[in-house]
Amino acid sequence: MHSSLPLLFGAIAIASASPFERRTVAALNTAAFDEAQQKDNTATRAFSGTSIKTGDGRCLFIDELSGDFRANLDPIQVAACDGSAGQSWDVITAGAHDNVAGTMLLVSTLTQACMNFDDRRAPGNQVIMFSCGGRADGGGAVTPSQLFNFTGGAGPLALQPQSGANVCLAVTSTNVLDQAPCAAGDATQSFSFGGGAPGAGATTSVAAAGPTSPVAGATPTPTSALASSASTILATNTKVPVTASSASIPSGPSTSSPAIGSAVQGVSANSTSAVPVSRAGGVLQPSAAAEANPKDTTATLAFSSASIKTSSGQCLFIDSTAGDFRQNLIPIAVQDCTGAAGEKFDIITAGAHNNEANSTLVVSSLTEGCLNFDDRRAAGDQVIMFSCGGRADGGGAVTDSQLFPFGGGNSIVLAPKNGAGATCLFANGAKLDEQACTGDASQTFNIVA
Missing domain, CATH: 2.80.10.50 (Trefoil (Acidic Fibroblast Growth Factor, subunit A))
Known part of the structure; x- marks a missing residue:
């Protein structure tokens, strides 16, 4: 293992409990990120590079370092609109991860991850960004947890996931997106698209083909709800390259398994140190x-x-x-x-x-x-x-x-x-x-x- 290439998880001093505290990373793992978050160049986009505005005129955004090393598990935050990369979204109505009429995916233009609702997760931590298709390594196809009802137009509209009965996404008092029972007329559940060009079919694109690399300094400073959980704020957005000598990570969605013909006989206890591993991440955490x-x-x-x-x-x-x-x-x-x-x-x-x-x-x-x-x-x-x-x-x-x-x-x-x-x-x-x-x-x- 190269000492310069372990995953760099932030050294965060926790001041108060937060559902995101263990997921903040200092850097993304380039190979794992590129595998997990692949741009769908076949997709039909209703909007490309647009903002998603709340009922009070603010914008949804993500901080790509607030999740794991693949940019999965990022919470969706709310801040004043500033045109930053983390506030840019694609609205996809058909493609590799959406084959259901009358639905849309909400995809971060920055990371290519999909907005996701999962009621199996802990309360307060059920609305997150995740690899489109629902598989952490990018190998998924279509999942209802990422499909939201959509009949067209820029809104206002509710964000209602198909995986939830009477569930709508809502802005909380801590300025993050969460879920709540649908309530007509509730301003916290009202969203609209604006600030970006309407899509023009499958070829409409803002970024080059392939996963969008996060840009240093492009993301808004985390909201106070998240920042209060750490005494150290990670100011730089970095992806750490992993070489073949330090980690063996498939170049695409899980297409092969590690060789297991010569299993390690000496394994007598579960490791508690950052030893090399064969699959995504490269190093045991x-x-x-x-x-x-x-x-x-x-x-x-x-x-x-x-x-x-x-x-x-x-x-x-x-x-x-x-x-x-x-x-x-x-x-x-x-x-x-x-x-x-x-x-x-x-x-x-x-x-x-x-x-x-x-x-x-x-x-x-x-x-x-x-x-x-x-x-x-x-x-x-x-x-x-x-x-x-x-x-x-x-x-x-x-x-x-x-x-x-x-x-x-x-x-x-x-x-x-x-x-x-x-x-x-x-x-x-x-x-x-x-x-x-x-x-x-x-x-x-x-x-x-």
Whole structure:
């Protein structure tokens, strides 16, 4: 690892609690940002480079350093209109991430991230910017959490996400955008587009193709609601380049998984230092990993620190450094059993992330991540470890991509519930993969305590 290239998270002295305090970064990671926030050059834009004005004439803006290293999780703030880059928005009505008539995406011209409503997140932290399509690494397609009702025109209009029933976005007293029950005539829920040119079809563009690089000094100073949480204000907007020698980050949306044929046998404890990792971020962030993968101390365990063996007697294994900076996206290796910590799993039949009878989570005893099947990912990279509950930052509750039917005993067919009984996991050479369920012995695993 090059000592000059770790992710530079801000050293922030917290003076008061804020939902954004752990996400402020001193710099974006160039490769991860470019992967996560890709401009859709096929999109139809109703407005391009416009402002979004509140009912009292102020403007919505983002500070690209108020989220994570990819410019995800940025809150949407409100300030006097000043024409800065953070106040510039594209209104997209059709494209790679919007295939629903009568809807729009609200895309930051600065970062290319989409405005997003997610009621699974903590109250007060549900309206954020996120990679268009809903996948943190930019690999998503369309998600209703980013689609807002739109019939045309510059407004005034309400910002009503399709993922919420009777939910409208509203300006709070702390000058950030939040959600509230829709109320006709409420000025805090009234928005309009202005200050930019109407779009002219798919070719209308303000910036060059590709993700828009944040411009130093272009973003408004954070509002007092955010600034009060830090004794140090980060004044420069910087992207830190990551070389191939310090991090291996895919050049596009998740198209391949890290090599797992030679898993690290010496992993006996979960790292608490900034060691290199194989996927996005390049360097483990122990605090982010701990937040993303907390241990569920309320859980009911059928087995604790058990090995999961294939029909041929090999063990499932994870290398805690083979994923991203949060220890998400780790592939599962299949290898000869050694008793290493990466071979140990908890079988959880009830708890914070499992509320379904006759089902189980398969949780790494090493990282506390959950075995996860996601058919939206590239083939060969759909079986991974991920934060239990299905949210990258650990804020999720229950997801069927991590639940497997289990009625007890010491064997299990790993048929994820989101596969509807048609998909089973199996040992595909040196890794765990997915295939159609056949009832073959290769799809049955033994749990050995």
